[in-house]
Amino acid sequence: MIGRLTGVIAEKSPPHVLIDVQGVGYELDVPMSSFYHLPGLGERATLLTHFVVREDAQQLFGFLTAAERSAFRQLIRISGVGPRTALSILSGLSVTELTQAIAQQQAGRLVKVPGIGKKTAERLLLELKGKLGPDLGTAGAAVANDAQADIVQALVALGYNDREAALALKALPPDVGVSDGIKLALKSLSR
Known part of the structure; x- marks a missing residue:
């Protein structure tokens, strides 16, 4: 892969x-x-x-972000939502907006995305409830600079999933360098 x-x-x-x-x-x-x-x-x-x-x-x-890829993967697991529909959803809503819409059960926000009807929006709300949690919604915002993006990519390359990488990133100081950040993240993930 x-x-x-x-x-x-x-x-x-x-x-x-x-x-x-x-x-x-x-x-x-x-x-x-x-x-x-x-x-x-x-x-x-x-x-x-x-x-x-x-x-x-x-x-x-x-x-560009692990949060986007993770949300995409959650979306395509839903029956009737293929990769093109998932791309359309992520083009119309940021990961944070999607997470908020799911958490607040706002079908109206999803229906505004081209290609998403009322039934599909309701199915998304039902099947994604609890799966797009606060960790995923803030992961896109958490990867604010190149160093943080490199740290997340290194953790994913080492076999950690997107959620684990995002959680490890949260525990790091905001101004940490790439090599130090990877070391600190690996220490926190090994606990």
């Missing part, structure tokens, strides 16, 4: 991105929340990924 890509952005056409990684171009679909925060053409970027293999296609989805 492809978990993360770091390379140069070769093409950008919403919602598609082409990242050149050592001469190999990877096509990714990204939510608009990630797309707007990507660097310009020719600049380096790191995206967390989710790889979907179907009978008729192989698709790679990219995310």
Whole structure:
């Protein structure tokens, strides 16, 4: 499975991105929340990924934060919600807004997303209740700088899930460097 890509952005056409990684171009679909925060053409970027293999296609989805990828994975577990619908939801609502809508059972906020009807919104509220908790909602906000994003990506690469990485990140001082942050996070996760 492809978990993360770091390379140069070769093409950008919403919602598609082409990242050149050592001469190999990877096509990714990204939510608009990630797309707007990507660097310009020719600049380096790191995206967390989710790889979907179907009978008729192989698709790679990219995310700037672990919280977005985790929310995407929760969404596609719901019957009737595929990767395209999950991308649409994450393009229309931030992870924090989605978490708040689920916690407050606000179907109206979900219905405003293109492609989400009343029945789908109600199913999302029912099936995601308790699954998109406060940890996930604040994880996107918690990854406020490059050092924190690098720490989360390192923890995920070491086999920790997105939620564990976000919790470990919360325990770190806000101005910690990458190497010290990884060491401190590993210590807190080993307890």
